Amino acid sequence: MILRRIARRQAIAGSFGQLSQQGSLSSCGLQRRALHSVPGLGDSRNSLGEYFHEHGVPGFLTRTTFRRTWTEYQQELVDKLNYETTATEHEGNSALHLHKIFSRQPERAHIYNMAAMAAFNHFWWDSLSITKTEPSDEMLGDVNEWFSSLSELRQEMLEHGEAIFGNGFVWLMQERTAGTNTGGRLRILCTYNAGSPYRDAWLLRQNRDRATNLDPASPEAVQSRNSLLGRTPGSASLARNQEHSLQDQLDAEPLLCLNVWQHMWVPDYGLLERGKRAYLAAWWERINWDKVQQRKEAIRQSSTGRSSGRGLNDVIRGGMRY
Amino acid sequence: MILRRIARPQAIAKRFEKISRPAVLQQRRCEHTLPPLGGPNNEKGEYFHEHGVPGFLSPRTYRQTWTTYQQHLVDQINNYTIDTENAAKTPYKIHLETSRQPEHAHMYNIAAMAHFNFLWWESIADQKKAVPESLRKDIEESFHSMDLLRNEMLEHADAMFGNGFVWLMKQNISQAGIGSHSNLRILCTYNAGSPYADAWRMKQDRESSTTLNLNGDRRSEMTRPQNRVGYMGPHSQQAREGYHLANTLDATPLLCLNTWQHMWIPDYGIVGKRVYLAAWWERIDWDVVFQRYNHAGRLAGNGYSYRR
Numbered sequence: 001m002i003l004r005r006i007a008r009r010q011a012i013a014g015s016f017g018q019l020s021q022q023g024s025l026s027s028c029g030l031q032r033r034a035l036h037s038v039p040g041l042g043d044s045r046n047s048l049g050e051y052f053h054e055h056g057v058p059g060f061l062t063r064t065t066f067r068r069t070w071t072e073y074q075q076e077l078v079d080k081l082n083y084e085t086t087a088t089e090h091e092g093n094s095a096l097h098l099h100k101i102f103s104r105q106p107e108r109a110h111i112y113n114m115a116a117m118a119a120f121n122h123f124w125w126d127s128l129s130i131t132k133t134e135p136s137d138e139m140l141g142d143v144n145e146w147f148s149s150l151s152e153l154r155q156e157m158l159e160h161g162e163a164i165f166g167n168g169f170v171w172l173m174q175e176r177t178a179g180t181n182t183g184g185r186l187r188i189l190c191t192y193n194a195g196s197p198y199r200d201a202w203l204l205r206q207n208r209d210r211a212t213n214l215d216p217a218s219p220e221a222v223q224s225r226n227s228l229l230g231r232t233p234g235s236a237s238l239a240r241n242q243e244h245s246l247q248d249q250l251d252a253e254p255l256l257c258l259n260v261w262q263h264m265w266v267p268d269y270g271l272l273e274r275g276k277r278a279y280l281a282a283w284w285e286r287i288n289w290d291k292v293q294q295r296k297e298a299i300r301q302s303s304t305g306r307s308s309g310r311g312l313n314d315v316i317r318g319g320m321r322y
Numbered sequence: 323m324i325l326r327r328i329a330r331p332q333a334i335a336k337r338f339e340k341i342s343r344p345a346v347l348q349q350r351r352c353e354h355t356l357p358p359l360g361g362p363n364n365e366k367g368e369y370f371h372e373h374g375v376p377g378f379l380s381p382r383t384y385r386q387t388w389t390t391y392q393q394h395l396v397d398q399i400n401n402y403t404i405d406t407e408n409a410a411k412t413p414y415k416i417h418l419e420t421s422r423q424p425e426h427a428h429m430y431n432i433a434a435m436a437h438f439n440f441l442w443w444e445s446i447a448d449q450k451k452a453v454p455e456s457l458r459k460d461i462e463e464s465f466h467s468m469d470l471l472r473n474e475m476l477e478h479a480d481a482m483f484g485n486g487f488v489w490l491m492k493q494n495i496s497q498a499g500i501g502s503h504s505n506l507r508i509l510c511t512y513n514a515g516s517p518y519a520d521a522w523r524m525k526q527d528r529e530s531s532t533t534l535n536l537n538g539d540r541r542s543e544m545t546r547p548q549n550r551v552g553y554m555g556p557h558s559q560q561a562r563e564g565y566h567l568a569n570t571l572d573a574t575p576l577l578c579l580n581t582w583q584h585m586w587i588p589d590y591g592i593v594g595k596r597v598y599l600a601a602w603w604e605r606i607d608w609d610v611v612f613q614r615y616n617h618a619g620r621l622a623g624n625g626y627s628y629r630r
Contacts, residue, residue, distance in 0.1 A: 220425055
């Protein structure tokens with residue numbers, strides 16, 4: 001059982017079933033300074049967010065999905081973070097930083113999940129584009145070196161996305177190479193639920209399916225999917241390319257994420273496997289490769305060696321709180 | 323429901339090469355189909371198809387999460403089991419067996435979801451129903467009141483992060499010398515974790531973010547009461563506020579609450595989970611729960627009335 005501050009919740013939220021009390025804990029009468037707020041997308045004027053609000057992500061997600069999974073959901077996460085951290089030692093820290101701290105406190109699992117989802121949901125929506133974009137030459141160079149081709153990377157990320165049962169994320173990770181300017185090795189990592197790709201939250205990486213304790217890229221997991229789907233052994237690229245998966249290795253930063261939480265794809269694509277596959281294919285065409293390049297540059301510029309405890313997003317945004 | 327014939331002789335023949343089969347594939351009737359809801363004529367299913375579950379779920383959600391989804395699961399089971407000895411086994415049985423076979427992890431997930439999805443839809447009613455008296459009495463003994471049971475189930479479900487189920491379980495253990503005693507407990511399982519004793523390896527009853535990855539298996543002190551001293555003493559199960567099941571050895575699921583996102587996101591949105599939970603409580607088919615309650619323990623281990 002996850003320990004939560006049930007008594008305080010009950011004092012505020014009243015009973016179940018009252019939608020007017022949903023989401024906005026700040027309306028309960030506790031006047032608190034809200035330090036976390038929903039960040040703007042695209043720039044500080046939220047240009048991208050405004051566009052998505054009207055048009056969704058054309059060819060990928062409807063505007064209803066945007067409103068539900070960003071506008072409403074991020075607000076709910078932010079409200080909960082504020083509620084738990086205001087007037088505590090954690091006040092003022094970003095969601096990214098908070099999730100690393102709470103990852104080491106098992107009794108704070110609930111707020112870990114909220115902080116992690118706030119950070120990752122932002123990372124996800126920040127990585128989407130209105131139109132198809134192309135990877136930079138530098139990025140393409142890295143991809144060709146570690147994945148033979150862009151289409152090979154696409155295939156593997158999509159296969160990882162399919163392989164996750166339930167909710168989670170697929171991350172494209174770049175290993176840190178201390179003291180050099182060259183891009184480190186690229187690898188793929190799956191995390192379940194709100195498992196974290198960040199080194200400092202390694203205790204809650206959650207890269208293994210809880211039913212089997214297997215990473216979805218492991219040979220046994222691949223085999224079990226192949227045998228169910230009637231594929232010949234070795235037909236999935238996951239099986240051929242084990243070295244493309246990060247699995248338990250630590251020293252890497254995320255460049256890109258693919259969100260396979262059900263709330264992202266079920267409303268627009270339906271519940272079936274083929275719906276999920278269509279979602280994955282459509283996602284590839286709306287990756288914001290400029291953002292990926294920015295993150296790549298930030299990895300290169302950040303201090304070498306041990307992580308300072310600040311996450312990559314903090315570096316890019318100059319430590320803006322959200 | 324439409325029965326599909328799977329005709330992929332080459333793929334199937336290759337896959338089962340190691341089992342000696344005749345070279346010419348025989349077409350066999352698919353064993354797994356959608357079970358009817360509410361009676362042999364699928365009365366409840368027909369109603370839900372037209373009206374959804376009034377006040378709870380839309381017709382679209384019913385069709386998407388039962389008609390289409392269950393068929394999808396069943397198709398996958400058929401693909402997997404056709405021409406094997408598993409073709410005649412229920413999803414319930416398949417999930418029990420594959421729970422011990424990591425190389426069949428994906429099949430486990432599919433079979434488990436097929437079974438649990440059926441249990442879920444079977445225990446939904448088209449209107450509010452009364453709780454049969456003897457069941458009510460047992461609930462009041464275990465949980466002090468129906469309201470407290472409601473609260474416990476809903477709070478557990480709200481607290482669960484990600485997908486899973488909350489179960490009301492009846493322990494089959496009888497304690498000599500004690501008359502009727504409370505034996506109903508709540509259990510949470512994540513994803514397709516199983517509440518059945520025989521699938522204990524796939525119980526998945528802990529929130530994954532409370533399980534540290536350190537040394538493989540350090541668990542949070544906070545996820546379970548650590549002490550089961552005595553029966554009525556201060557540290558006993560009775561005295562604890564939490565009505566958790568410590569282990570699923572010899573317990574039967576009576577009722578499940580489905581917290582998978584696909585059930586509630588389409589009709590309620592991400593921020594509407596609590597409203598979904600409250601609405602569910604008003605549409606429990608207590609007659610079905612009562613049937614399970616009466617049969618529990620008599621045919622323990624056979625999965626009695628829900629051999630689906």
